[in-house]
Amino acid sequence: MACYDIIGDIHGHADELKALLVELGYTPHSPGNGYRHPDRKVVFVGDFVDRGPAVADVIEIARATVEAGDGFAVMGNHEYNTITFHTPVPGKPDVWFRERTEKNLKQNQATRDQLSPSQLADAIAWFKTLPVALELDGIRVVHAAWRPQQINLIENVFKSLGRFSAAFLAESQSVGSELHKAVEEVLKGPELLLPEGLSIVDKAAHRRNTMRIKWYETPAGGTYRDYHLGSDQVPDAAINQDSVQGMTGYPSDSPPVFVGHYWLTGTPKPLATNVACTDYSVAKGGKLVAYRWDGEAVLSADKFHWCR
Structure with a gap:
């Protein structure tokens, strides 16, 4: 090995x-x-x-x-x-x-x-x-x-549109498209919308109403602060479970990532x-x-x- x-x-x-x-x-x-x-x-x-x-x-x-x-x-x-x-x-x-x-x-x-x-x-x-x-x-x-599904989606679009061709970039920059979501999650990490009226100032001094999450954990029963990944402070409020449907974490028996x-x-x-x-x-x-x-x-x- x-x-x-x-x-x-x-x-x-x-x-x-x-x-x-x-x-x-x-x-x-x-x-x-x-x-x-x-x-x-x-x-x-x-x-x-x-x-x-x-x-x-x-x-x-x-x-x-x-x-x-x-x-x-x-x-x-x-x-x-x-x-x-x-x-x-x-x-x-x-x-x-x-x-x-x-x-x-x-x-x-x-x-x-x-x-x-x-x-x-x-x-x-x-x-x-x-x-x-x-x-x-x-x-x-x-x-x-x-994010296996998103990685596979990106690779499949490469095959159909070309690697970072103009057509690929147009689709990947189109907010709301599946490719845009895939690129965002794989290269920037999944994010979670904060409760209405709450925001954070990230390390680059930008105010955001979203936070990066511990995508490798399941969020059940946790707070926004528990589930946040990074060095910014976020609210210690219970997560809206409807917003994290489908987030199942990274299996503990999978290869190290x-x-x-x-x-x-x-x-x-x-x-x-x-x-x-x-x-x-x-x-x-x-x-x-x-x-x-x-x-x-x-x-x-x-x-x-x-x-x-």
Whole structure:
């Protein structure tokens, strides 16, 4: 059985990435700027771009490592956002699949500032090749949530419309479509509407009336705070059970699944016996985290490694 090191959201922090890879026993290889381990492979959970100071270096390291066969990567929501932000809607001059709002411009600013037009086009071409989810030897990897029906839907639409083609993007950006829901849940995580009149301010300082949820747990009898996943404070009120119909959690006998995305803080530990998040907010002064998996069915806090 292969052994894997699953690394969380990097967001342009190349120095931390290099330090963590070296700590895990990887060394640079040439040609290219990838990293290699004699006995293991690295798996990136996505979100290479935006926010940090060395976006180009992060893309180069990850891509070279994957293309040399020394690792794997899945798409993060920031790669998807970059594709949609920079893809024009056919027949509509100056209209893009991701609106150029103040919020979206700010989110993509570091990537635009650091990549030349040719580098950006090359990066987007690579992003389009990334899977939205991976099943390897005994583990599953996805950026935000392992949602089998939604993952299968995305893959089927790829076959009919093409990978991130204009037709795919139009459907995936159409609020209310099944594809839009699938992309949102797999790459950004399922969300739950808060009770009327209540909202939270998330870590990006945006006010929201929805919250990210512990999709791997069943919500029966819990509160919104119990079922919230992330570092934001939410109301300690009983969940409206009608709003969580069909949320059955991630079975405890399923293969371990690794995610990023959730801006966790504190000391890394598994979310469940077979669920782990490796995003511990390196782009917000936290740490870049990896989980070193050696075949275990029950995940352990002792297997996390990190650097600041």
